[in-house]
Each structure stands twice: as C-alpha cells, then as structure tokens.
Amino acid sequence: MDLDRWTGGLASRLGDMVEDVTGVFREPVVRLGVTGLSRAGKTVFITSLVANLLERGRMPQLRAAAEGRILAAFLQPQPDPTIPRFAFEDHLDSLSGPNPTWPQSTRSISTLRLSLRIAPSGLFSGLAGTGAVHIDIVDYPGEWLLDLPLMSQSFAEWSATALAAARSPARESHAAAWLAEADATDSGRALTETTARKLAATFTAYLSTARLAGLSSVAPGRFLMPGDLEGSPALTFSPLLPPDRAGSDSLWRAFEARFEAYKRVVVEPFFRNHFARLDRQVVLVDALGAIADGPRAVDDLRTAMAEILSCYRPGARSWLAPILGRKIDKILFCATKADHLHHSQHPQLAAFTEALVREARDRAQFSGATTGALSIASVRATVEQTVERDGRTFDLVRGRSLDTGEEIALFPGKLPADPAELLAAARQGAGTWLDAGYANTRFAPPRLKGGEGLPHIRLDRAAEFLIGDRLR
Structure with missing residues (x-):
C-alpha cells in the first residue's frame, strides 16, 4: 500500500515536471484554487471574476487591464476532461437575468480555463510579440480541506x-x-x-x-x-x-x-490529483456571518481556518517544485460580503480577517509565500446611505431582501477598531457579545441595466494580487 502511494505521488510529480518543463516552450498556465467554507461565496466569486476579466471595464486596479495590455480574453475547452466544467454561463445567467438569483453553492470540484492574450510590458516590450496566459480556476468545497489533517491521525x-x-x-x-x-x-x-x-x-x-x-x-x-x-x-x-x-x-x-x-x-486522491498541483490560492471567509452568529461561531471559524491552512505547503516558486512537490507561492484571504457594511468599516473587516488567520499566515510567510488579506464583495448587492436619528449619524447599506423582495436598510453593528476585542471573547467561550450586537441579512443580487457588468468591491485588487505578476 505504501509503495502504491509513493509511486502514485511520484507519477503525479513527474507529470507536473514534464508539464512545467514543456511549459517553458509553451504558453504558461497558472492554477488558481478557490475555496472557502459554507456560505463564503465561492461560486459567486468565480463567476464575477471571470465575467469581469472577459469585460474589464470594472477592473481598474488590475494593472494589465488598466494599461490596456489585456488584448483579449476567452474561455477555453476543459483542461482536464475528467473533472466537471464550472458552469459559468448558467451562473452568470442567474446573476444577470431580469429577476436575478444567487447561483447554487459548490457541491463538488470543478474547473474552468480562462485564456488572456497579453501585450508585454517593460523596456523591451516593443521587441516582443504578444503571448497568452492560461488561468485554470479550480473550485472545490472548503469542507474537503478539513479532511486533509485526518491524514496524520489514527x-x-x-x-x-x-x-x-x-x-x-x-x-x-x-x-x-x-x-x-x-x-x-x-x-x-x-x-x-x-x-x-x-x-x-x-x-x-x-x-x-x-x-x-x-x-x-x-x-x-x-x-x-x-x-x-x-x-x-x-x-x-x-x-x-x-x-x-x-x-x-x-x-x-x-x-x-x-x-x-x-x-x-x-x-x-483529492490531495494528489488536485490540491497538490495548485500555484495560487484564494481562501474566502464569511467573517460577517460568523460575527453575527456569536463568539462561539467566531472561535469555531478560527479553529477551522487553522486546520485548513495547516494543510498548505506554501513556499517560493522554484523549478524544483515539480520534483519536491508543487508549492503555493501566493495565498489571499478574502472576507466576503463587504457590501453588507458601509465602506467606513471595511478596514475593520479586513483587520479582523487578518487577525483570524494570523498564525497560519505568519507560517506561510515564513515558508516563503506571499500572503494578503482583503475585504471584498464579489457582486455588490447594496448601496450606501447615511442617516441621522436623535442627533446620531448611522452609516447604512440598502438593498433588496432575498426573503421578501422589499427594499431594506441595514445597520449591522459597528465593528471594533481592534479585532482582539472580538477574538478575545471568542477564545474565552462567551455565549454572546457583551457590549454590541451584530445583525446579518440576505440581500438579493442587484438588478442590472442593459450592458452593465457585474458590480463588485475590490475584486480587481484581488485579481492583481493573485495573477497580476503573471500578466507582465
């Protein structure tokens, strides 16, 4: 049995080595893993990322797009015929129809290849022709990552x-x-x-x-x-x-x-055939949902994130990676549903997410990987509003309720400037937040006007972090 596992792993690594060596003479491929636990919004993230790379008017923070060097973007046939294709067109129809709905959540692994035709940058860009970069997006449930620590347990x-x-x-x-x-x-x-x-x-x-x-x-x-x-x-x-x-x-x-x-x-098989072959990883976190569910949910999320991130084998890119085992060299942690908060609280949300995964993030950086944290909304479902009541000012968000279809305004509560206030209560096992309450609601997708792309918050910054260096 051990020999079978060893030879299977060796065959996988040799296959990666052949692919990477021949990739020097072909067009490069970046394998981007997208994961997150239930409710984090993986399907919406991938759909909006691909849609906004195909139509780049809402991507000013992606440098290659802002400089006009992405000459074309198009979807390719499946890179792996043994894995289901991510149903991009169906999910985009759900989000952009006259009565938009959120697409079904991730239930199994799927992939999609997006190819970008790039004009080079730099001093000698005029001497080089255009090239292509292929982005293989691998979508898989975060719950599957929770299984990886079992490998070291009896x-x-x-x-x-x-x-x-x-x-x-x-x-x-x-x-x-x-x-x-x-x-x-x-x-x-x-x-x-x-x-x-x-x-x-x-x-x-x-x-x-x-x-x-x-x-x-x-x-x-x-x-x-x-x-x-x-x-x-x-x-x-x-x-x-x-x-x-x-x-x-x-x-x-x-x-x-x-x-x-x-x-x-x-x-x-999941680790060998899929997870171990990733180059870049984005981890989506429903931090607001956990905060609304209370301190125990936050502490459970912290524990789950530590378990998940202990499975990564991060490290700087190397030509030896196919032999030693491919290493993820960039990891981005994204707190999703930032549109449920007024923009004035987005820094606090990002700081909370960083603190939530700090131990694992420090370990990844020590191993040579580059990490980052952002608060994002893959599809922005709200607009902001400021109201005054009884001499006090409240920063609200307004959108359509997913349950009733009615317009509602939400003040979810004010996140503390220091995330330790939340994490300390979580670690101590408090049943409720002592000095604050946090509300959460489900907003419906926005109704888009003709010709509009999917609105988002900082999805372009996420794309620049994850693939920007490969588009130069």
Whole structure:
C-alpha cells in the first residue's frame, strides 16, 4: 500500500515536471484554487471574476487591464476532461437575468480555463510579440480541506479529538443525540450494520446541525457532501470511545478500517490529483456571518481556518517544485460580503480577517509565500446611505431582501477598531457579545441595466494580487 502511494505521488510529480518543463516552450498556465467554507461565496466569486476579466471595464486596479495590455480574453475547452466544467454561463445567467438569483453553492470540484492574450510590458516590450496566459480556476468545497489533517491521525486520535470537540459548550447541544448513542455503545462488541448505520446517521446529523448553526469545523467533509459514496462503508462510521479490548470482528476495528479507507479513497486522491498541483490560492471567509452568529461561531471559524491552512505547503516558486512537490507561492484571504457594511468599516473587516488567520499566515510567510488579506464583495448587492436619528449619524447599506423582495436598510453593528476585542471573547467561550450586537441579512443580487457588468468591491485588487505578476 505504501509503495502504491509513493509511486502514485511520484507519477503525479513527474507529470507536473514534464508539464512545467514543456511549459517553458509553451504558453504558461497558472492554477488558481478557490475555496472557502459554507456560505463564503465561492461560486459567486468565480463567476464575477471571470465575467469581469472577459469585460474589464470594472477592473481598474488590475494593472494589465488598466494599461490596456489585456488584448483579449476567452474561455477555453476543459483542461482536464475528467473533472466537471464550472458552469459559468448558467451562473452568470442567474446573476444577470431580469429577476436575478444567487447561483447554487459548490457541491463538488470543478474547473474552468480562462485564456488572456497579453501585450508585454517593460523596456523591451516593443521587441516582443504578444503571448497568452492560461488561468485554470479550480473550485472545490472548503469542507474537503478539513479532511486533509485526518491524514496524520489514527482512528483513535481522531475519535478522541472529535468527541472532545462535541462536548464543548459550542457544540454539545447539537451533538447531544449522537453523544448519547456513542456513550452507550460498547465499541468492543461485534459489528452489526444496523448499529454502524445508526451511529453514522446521528453523527452526520450532528455535523449538519452544527454547520446550519454557523459552526465551521465539520470534518469529515464528505459526510455532508457524499456524492456517489453515499451509503458506502467508507462513509458509514463515526468516532467511538475506545474499548477495553477490541477483537478483529469488533465495531472498533471495523470503524478503524473504514476510517483508513476514507483517507485512502477520498482524501488522498483529492490531495494528489488536485490540491497538490495548485500555484495560487484564494481562501474566502464569511467573517460577517460568523460575527453575527456569536463568539462561539467566531472561535469555531478560527479553529477551522487553522486546520485548513495547516494543510498548505506554501513556499517560493522554484523549478524544483515539480520534483519536491508543487508549492503555493501566493495565498489571499478574502472576507466576503463587504457590501453588507458601509465602506467606513471595511478596514475593520479586513483587520479582523487578518487577525483570524494570523498564525497560519505568519507560517506561510515564513515558508516563503506571499500572503494578503482583503475585504471584498464579489457582486455588490447594496448601496450606501447615511442617516441621522436623535442627533446620531448611522452609516447604512440598502438593498433588496432575498426573503421578501422589499427594499431594506441595514445597520449591522459597528465593528471594533481592534479585532482582539472580538477574538478575545471568542477564545474565552462567551455565549454572546457583551457590549454590541451584530445583525446579518440576505440581500438579493442587484438588478442590472442593459450592458452593465457585474458590480463588485475590490475584486480587481484581488485579481492583481493573485495573477497580476503573471500578466507582465
């Protein structure tokens, strides 16, 4: 088994090496990974990024666009025929129709290749002809990243960690039914499929309830997105209390084998075939949603982000990367839905996001990667408004409610200048914010006038960070 894994990894790296070496003589390809946990807005981000690169009137902060050096942009056929194509046209129709709606969220991996015809810059630009840069966008659920830390854990270690987390104040109410079953189960007794299915079902229900409550750490991720593995033994297990003695036919040994099968069949192929081949990464964070859900949701998001970012192998680009394993050399953290705040609070939102991922970001920078943090709105759904009431001034945002279709104005609460105020309460396990409250609402996409592109906030700055250096 270890030999198979080693040779599979070697074959993948050799394939990358061949592709990169031949890429010197062909047009360069940048593999951009887009991920984020539930509600972060991955599908909208990719749709708006591609739409605004095809029509670049709203991209002044992308230097190559501002200088007029992007001569053409067009979508190419699928770069990998084994991966579903990102349904860009369908998602764009949803956002730009007469009654716009948000597209369906990411449920599985997909890709899209956008090609840009570039005029070179620099001192000798007049002597060089135009060239093309291909951007391969890889869209995958952030929940799948939560599975990668499982690779370094045994079933016993994972069970102990998962049970301890389920008994925490943030989760115990959601996990009560599953914990009662797990506590009453003798994991040393002989396996029965009835018991296995019941434990797996209540464990999955706990993960689903926790995610709906705004919690972020919900591994194993495929339990909530099973696809064609639904009902298979690879998804029919749960953490267990260790037995005094475990025979070969015991529930413990069976779940241990299924846990290892999950890593082998689900986690390893994703890492080897997709994640390990990325060059650049954008991580989308629904920071406002977590803040509105309370301190425990913020602390859970902080923990989940640390778990996710520990999986990256960041580092400076090198021609040895295909041999040693490709390294991500740029990571951008984006707090999405900045249009739910007045622009005067966008710096506080970006600062909170930076503080949320600071430990992992520092580790990435130490390894040689360039990192950044922005507050963005992939599609701007609101306009700003300032009102005075009782001698006080309030900065609001106004838009259409997704639930009622009516125009509403929102003051979501004032974020503190120092993000430590929020993170300290989160780390201390506070049930609510002591001195403030934060509201969250769902705005509908804007109704666009004829000929208008998708409006956004700082999407052009995000593009400049992620690919600007490859367009020169």
